[in-house]
Amino acid sequence: MEKLLLLGDEAIAQGAIDGGMSGIYAYPGTPSTEIMEFVHGSKIAEELNIHRLWSTNEKTAMESALGMSYAGKRSMVCFKHVGLNVAADAFVNASITGVNGGVIVVSADDPSMHSSQNEQDSRFYAKFTLIPILEPSNQQEAYDMAYYGFELSEMLNVPVMLRITTRLAHSRAGVQRKDMKKQNQLRLPSDPRQFVLLPAIARKNYKKLLGMQPAMEVESEKSPFNQYIDGANKKLGIIAAGLAFNYLMENYDNGKNPNPILKLSQYPLPEKQVAKLYNECDSILVLEDGAPLIEEMLKGFLNLGKPIHGRLDGAVPRDGELNPNIVAKALGMEIHEGQDVPDVVKNRPPSLCQGCGHSDVFLALNEVLLEYGAGRVFSDIGCYTLAALPPYNSINSCVDMGASITMAIGAADAGLVPAVSVIGDSTFTHSGMTGLLDAVNKNSPITVIISDNSTTGMTGGQTSAAHGRIYDICKGIGVDPEHLKILTPLKKNHEENVKILREELSYNGLSVLIPTRECIQTFARRKRSEKGESNE
Amino acid sequence: MKSDIILGGVGGQGILSIAAAIGLAALKNNLHLKQSEVHGMSQRGGDVQSHLRISSKPIASDLIPKGKADLIISVEPMEGLRYLPFLSNDGWLVTNITPFNNITDYPNIDDIMKQIKAFPNHIAIDADTIAKAAGSSRSSNIVMLGAASPFIDIPYEKLEEGIRQLFGKKGEELVNTNLKALKAGREFTEKNR
Ligand SMILES: Cc1ncc(C[n+]2csc(CCOP(=O)(O)OP(=O)(O)O)c2C)c(N)n1
Ligand code: SF4
Numbered sequence: 001m002e003k004l005l006l007l008g009d010e011a012i013a014q015g016a017i018d019g020g021m022s023g024i025y026a027y028p029g030t031p032s033t034e035i036m037e038f039v040h041g042s043k044i045a046e047e048l049n050i051h052r053l054w055s056t057n058e059k060t061a062m063e064s065a066l067g068m069s070y071a072g073k074r075s076m077v078c079f080k081h082v083g084l085n086v087a088a089d090a091f092v093n094a095s096i097t098g099v100n101g102g103v104i105v106v107s108a109d110d111p112s113m114h115s116s117q118n119e120q121d122s123r124f125y126a127k128f129t130l131i132p133i134l135e136p137s138n139q140q141e142a143y144d145m146a147y148y149g150f151e152l153s154e155m156l157n158v159p160v161m162l163r164i165t166t167r168l169a170h171s172r173a174g175v176q177r178k179d180m181k182k183q184n185q186l187r188l189p190s191d192p193r194q195f196v197l198l199p200a201i202a203r204k205n206y207k208k209l210l211g212m213q214p215a216m217e218v219e220s221e222k223s224p225f226n227q228y229i230d231g232a233n234k235k236l237g238i239i240a241a242g243l244a245f246n247y248l249m250e251n252y253d254n255g256k257n258p259n260p261i262l263k264l265s266q267y268p269l270p271e272k273q274v275a276k277l278y279n280e281c282d283s284i285l286v287l288e289d290g291a292p293l294i295e296e297m298l299k300g301f302l303n304l305g306k307p308i309h310g311r312l313d314g315a316v317p318r319d320g321e322l323n324p325n326i327v328a329k330a331l332g333m334e335i336h337e338g339q340d341v342p343d344v345v346k347n348r349p350p351s352l353c354q355g356c357g358h359s360d361v362f363l364a365l366n367e368v369l370l371e372y373g374a375g376r377v378f379s380d381i382g383c384y385t386l387a388a389l390p391p392y393n394s395i396n397s398c399v400d401m402g403a404s405i406t407m408a409i410g411a412a413d414a415g416l417v418p419a420v421s422v423i424g425d426s427t428f429t430h431s432g433m434t435g436l437l438d439a440v441n442k443n444s445p446i447t448v449i450i451s452d453n454s455t456t457g458m459t460g461g462q463t464s465a466a467h468g469r470i471y472d473i474c475k476g477i478g479v480d481p482e483h484l485k486i487l488t489p490l491k492k493n494h495e496e497n498v499k500i501l502r503e504e505l506s507y508n509g510l511s512v513l514i515p516t517r518e519c520i521q522t523f524a525r526r527k528r529s530e531k532g533e534s535n536e
Numbered sequence: 537m538k539s540d541i542i543l544g545g546v547g548g549q550g551i552l553s554i555a556a557a558i559g560l561a562a563l564k565n566n567l568h569l570k571q572s573e574v575h576g577m578s579q580r581g582g583d584v585q586s587h588l589r590i591s592s593k594p595i596a597s598d599l600i601p602k603g604k605a606d607l608i609i610s611v612e613p614m615e616g617l618r619y620l621p622f623l624s625n626d627g628w629l630v631t632n633i634t635p636f637n638n639i640t641d642y643p644n645i646d647d648i649m650k651q652i653k654a655f656p657n658h659i660a661i662d663a664d665t666i667a668k669a670a671g672s673s674r675s676s677n678i679v680m681l682g683a684a685s686p687f688i689d690i691p692y693e694k695l696e697e698g699i700r701q702l703f704g705k706k707g708e709e710l711v712n713t714n715l716k717a718l719k720a721g722r723e724f725t726e727k728n729r
Contacts, residue, residue: 031576170575251601335601338621339655460575
């Protein structure tokens with residue numbers, strides 16, 4: 001079969017399609033978004049009618065995937081690492097229910113926080129839920145793991161985590177496809193109570209999960225993704241997990257490694273291989289693109305064994321993503337960098353697009369807030385978060401999706417009145433609606449601005465779950481229609497918008513304002529595609 | 537053979553079409569390829585880069601190590617300088633000279649040009665003007681590719697094939713404009729290196 005040039009994300013999507021997936025469930029988030037988008041563009045997925053609509057958030061995605069698994073079919077869930085926090089309740093309990101059809105959970109980590117609030121390492125979640133992790137070192141493995149992961153999940157009766165990081169997600173290389181597998185038939189679980197987690201059943205299921213651990217280890221020992229590569233110099237043995245393996249090999253001319261290497265891409269850790277490396281070598285260097293998970297396990301709390309080097313002893317920086325240079329330094333190699341960046345080069349932070357509706361919202365808000373003083377705007381995550389930067393300097397918080405409304409409630413409870421929250425349409429339906437119900441129930445003295453650009457802008461313009469229905473949702477949740485208003489954020493409406501904002505901020509209760517104007521990027525794309533279609 | 541190329545620019549300037557054209561040409565030559573891109577937050581008008589690695593042998597890392605790049609192609613003059621730590625001593629800096637000014641403290645262009653000219657192996661080209669003359673200001677990226685092409689170890693004809701494939705779906709006229717842009721860029725470098 002032909003070789004395809006695919007991003008790591010796309011390789012996962014293709015592998016899952018070829019591996020017999022019946023449905024993919026996801027909420028966008030860099031660096032995971034392109035997995036679902038690839039399935040959207042895939043002709044085969046269309047022909048096979050693979051379920052492929054965006055979910056409202058990561059938890060609904062995880063649960064829907066589990067439902068598909070219950071019905072016997074293979075499903076994949078995709079999100080960025082912080083999405084796993086949102087999905088965590090379902091994710092953790094899915095290891096207790098087990099699966100019927102295979103489930104792969106793709107969690108895309110973002111070490112160095114290129115587009116994220118933190119750099120949490122998803123492997124910890126998989127470790128404490130006692131399920132296997134697949135961590136590809138290249139695009140081909142990403143494909144192979146998605147292809148093979150469903151079977152592994154069905155064999156071990158647990159969801160399998162496929163953990164990637166930004167660099168692999170967004171890097172392209174050639175990928176060899178395999179023959180397509182058939183999708184599973186609709187088939188109920190053989191035990192009708194498998195998914196009923198009443199305490200008595202959950203206790204039984206949990207013991208089963210614990211009993212499965214040796215089988216998971218056996219799979220890791222014989223996994224083609226884990227590889228013991230011998231080397232003559234036993235002073236140092238190297239464990240290279242996932243992508244770290246490539247950075248390591250980059251430093252060896254002609255691919256010849258002087259030290260023994262354990263290439264690690266399937267967990268739980270293969271105990272025999274790790275022990276072999278430990279016993280044969282005087283010391284160990286652990287290279288992992290994320291937190292020091294393996295390193296901590298080997299080192300132990302009291303660090304009584306052989307020297308273990310890595311992020312904890314400074315051989316590798318404690319935070320941030322790996323690269324070939326960091327690995328070279330850890331190996332004690334010399335690096336010949338090019339010239340320094342000249343002083344004339346300035347930072348170029350991202351910014352709101354020229355003419356973005358969010359900017360009109362912040363210009364109006366800034367003007368009204370002059371009367372109340374700064375420090376009272378709780379924002380959320382989306383393009384509008386860029387208003388934290390000059391020239392707006394408008395917002396005072398960005399924590400997690402949905403936190404704008406609820407943090408404003410708490411601050412108002414503490415006496416910061418009025419408090420303002422700014423949230424986007426996609427974030428509002430993701431996890432702002434429940435917070436708004438809290439505000440309605442207490443009639444909190446806050447002004448909620450739902451800046452509705454009819455899209456999920458920050459991640460590239462995916463459909464927004466409640467497109468055109470934000471007003472009705474707010475009304476349904478119980479916002480007083482007197483204080484529920486739609487604005488049009490345009491320069492020419494500035495005075496009018498300032499007036500409305502001023503009125504609502506002075507109201508001692510809950511107001512919801514919905515500035516509504518389409519993102520100019522999605523608008524332009526829509527126009528282009530409409531034009532393109534009419535030419536054909 | 538091996539070419540390690542860093543592409544630089546500002547989010548929205550479309551550096552990935554340059555990468556795609558080289559990538560397609562590399563595939564036609566049965567070369568190995570890895571290309572790391574920036575998606576997400578920085579695409580919103582921030583600085584963006586792509587590491588493109590082509591080799592006759594398998595490639596390990598998706599990222600180019602510092603000091604190892606053979607070539608920087610930058611569609612914006614300040615952005616090219618940002619990646620100098622990656623460039624090897626005998627590498628080439630090929631940059632457009634039209635600034636993209638979306639920050640308040642954008643430096644004086646003369647100071648930027650001084651730094652570019654201080655670098656021995658450089659090509660500074662007015663890709664926007666040359667693209668316009670070739671038929672479309674939107675093909676300035678392909679002018680940049682043409683200007684960089686003498687430093688990429690892929691036959692010129694394969695790059696042309698890459699362009700044909702990249703723009704083929706959008707019609708013969710666009711293909712020809714871009715082939716012209718590619719040639720104009722290459723001629724500039726041949727005259728000025
Ligand atoms: C839990 C979680 N999931 C996904 C993301 C990624 N993400 C950041 S912003 C955003 C979209 C925001 O859309 P919207 O609120 O409509 O604002 P816009 O960007 O369109 O202005 C997403 C999906 C995240 N940061 N956290
Ligand atoms: S992508 Fe859309 S929402 Fe985001 S800054 Fe640009 S115009 Fe605004």
